[in-house]
Amino acid sequence: MRVLIAPDEFAGTLSAVQAAEAIAEGWRRQAPDDVLDLAPMADGGPGFVEVLHRALGGHLHVVTVRGPGGASVPATLLLVERGGVRAAYVESAQACGRHLLDATDPELASSYGVGELLLYAWDAGATEVVVGLGGSGISDGGAGLLAALGAQADVALDQGVRGLAGVTEVDLTPARERLRGLTLHAALDVDIPLTGLFGTLKAAGEQRGIAEERLPALDGHLEAWANAVDRRLSLDKGAGAAGGLGYALMLLGATQEPGIDLVAGAVRLAERCRRADLVLTGEGAFDFSSRSGKVPYGVADVAAHALRPCVALAGQVLVGAREMRVLGIESAYAVVDLVGEEAAFADPAGSLAQLAQRVARTWSR
Incomplete structure (x- = not known):
C-alpha cells in the first residue's frame, strides 16, 4: 500500500x-x-521556506532583521535559480511571527523586518520574490514593511497599529522606486479584507494578544491608514492576510496566490x-x-x-x-x-x- x-x-x-x-x-x-x-x-506561514527548500533545493542565506518589538532576529532567505530567473522565497513569520512577540506590546508590533527581507532579496540579485504570509504577530497593515522600503507619512509607520492613529498623508513613491523591476508574489493563508467585520483584527487580533475591547479602536486606525493610501484595495480579498501584509504587498503590485496552492505545485x-x-x-x-x-x-x-x-x-x-x-x-x-x-x-x-x-x-x- x-x-x-x-x-x-x-x-x-x-x-x-x-x-x-x-x-x-x-x-x-x-x-x-x-x-x-x-x-x-505549508500554507505560507511558519515552515514555508523549509518546505520549499526541501522541494526545490536552492541556497539558504541567514540574515538579521528587526523583529516585531525592535530586537534583531534571524531570518532565512531561499534563493532558487530556474529558467534564468533568480527567485527568492521569504517567510514573514520569521520577521514578525506571533512566537516573536514575547513581552512586546502587540499594538506596537511592527512588520519592518519583512521590508528588510525584501531588501535582502533584492540585493542578492533576485528578480522575483515570493512572500509567505501566515502566523503573523503584527496588525499594522504592512506599514512597517513599507517604512523599511522608504515610505513616508505624517505619523511613524514603524510603531505598529497604534502608531497609525491620525494618519492622513502617506507617500509610497520611495518604497515603490526602491524595488522597481522586482516582481512580487504574496502566498496567502487567508483571503480576508484589511478592515471591518471580516478584517484582520476581527479574525486574529486576539490571537496576536490584543485585548478584545481594543479591537474597534485599532480597526479605526487601520481604516485611517486605508483611507490615506488606497481604500478600495484595502477591501480586496487577501488585504488582511498576516495582519495587513497582504495589503502592503498589493500596494507594491504583488500578485496573490493561496500559499497551499503554491506549495502543492512545488512538491x-x-x-x-x-x-x-x-x-x-x-x-x-x-x-x-x-x-x-x-x-x-x-x-x-x-x-x-x-x-x-x-x-x-x-x-x-x-x-x-x-x-x-x-x-x-x-x-x-x-x-x-x-x-x-x-x-x-x-x-x-x-x-x-x-x-x-x-x-x-x-x-x-
Missing part, C-alpha cells in the same frame, strides 16, 4: 518536516511493508496523490477554519481530485463528522484523545507517532 504523508506544522511543537517524519515512524511500526511518501506542506502534490492509495494530512488544531486556505483542506481537495481518501491526524480535532466531510476528510484523529494533553505537549513527536500507529491499524491493508 502506498501512503502519502502531507501534514502542516503542528504549531509550537513540530515543524511540518518533523510531523511527517513522526507520522511515518509510527505508521512503519504497524505496517512496515507500506511504501511511504513524505511531502511536508508536485497532485502527481504524488495519484500514485498513492491513501493520503494523510494534519495540523495542530483541526477545526472548521481549516477551510480558509489551510493545509488539510488544500491537501484533501487535491486528494479528492485524484479520487483518493484523505485522513487527518491532529493535535486536537474540533469538528464533527459532518464538518469533516465538508472539508473533504474521511476521518480525523486527535493526539490528545489518545495520550492526553500533558503527554502530547511533553513528547509531541512520540505522541504523534503513537497516533499514526493506531490509525494504521484501521487504514493500512
Whole structure:
C-alpha cells in the first residue's frame, strides 16, 4: 500500500518536516511493508521556506532583521535559480511571527523586518520574490514593511497599529522606486479584507494578544491608514492576510496566490496523490477554519481530485463528522484523545507517532 504523508506544522511543537517524519515512524511500526511518501506542506506561514527548500533545493542565506518589538532576529532567505530567473522565497513569520512577540506590546508590533527581507532579496540579485504570509504577530497593515522600503507619512509607520492613529498623508513613491523591476508574489493563508467585520483584527487580533475591547479602536486606525493610501484595495480579498501584509504587498503590485496552492505545485502534490492509495494530512488544531486556505483542506481537495481518501491526524480535532466531510476528510484523529494533553505537549513527536500507529491499524491493508 502506498501512503502519502502531507501534514502542516503542528504549531509550537513540530515543524511540518518533523510531523511527517513522526507520522511515518509510527505508521512503519504497524505496517512496515507500506511504501511511504513524505511531502511536508505549508500554507505560507511558519515552515514555508523549509518546505520549499526541501522541494526545490536552492541556497539558504541567514540574515538579521528587526523583529516585531525592535530586537534583531534571524531570518532565512531561499534563493532558487530556474529558467534564468533568480527567485527568492521569504517567510514573514520569521520577521514578525506571533512566537516573536514575547513581552512586546502587540499594538506596537511592527512588520519592518519583512521590508528588510525584501531588501535582502533584492540585493542578492533576485528578480522575483515570493512572500509567505501566515502566523503573523503584527496588525499594522504592512506599514512597517513599507517604512523599511522608504515610505513616508505624517505619523511613524514603524510603531505598529497604534502608531497609525491620525494618519492622513502617506507617500509610497520611495518604497515603490526602491524595488522597481522586482516582481512580487504574496502566498496567502487567508483571503480576508484589511478592515471591518471580516478584517484582520476581527479574525486574529486576539490571537496576536490584543485585548478584545481594543479591537474597534485599532480597526479605526487601520481604516485611517486605508483611507490615506488606497481604500478600495484595502477591501480586496487577501488585504488582511498576516495582519495587513497582504495589503502592503498589493500596494507594491504583488500578485496573490493561496500559499497551499503554491506549495502543492512545488512538491508536485497532485502527481504524488495519484500514485498513492491513501493520503494523510494534519495540523495542530483541526477545526472548521481549516477551510480558509489551510493545509488539510488544500491537501484533501487535491486528494479528492485524484479520487483518493484523505485522513487527518491532529493535535486536537474540533469538528464533527459532518464538518469533516465538508472539508473533504474521511476521518480525523486527535493526539490528545489518545495520550492526553500533558503527554502530547511533553513528547509531541512520540505522541504523534503513537497516533499514526493506531490509525494504521484501521487504514493500512
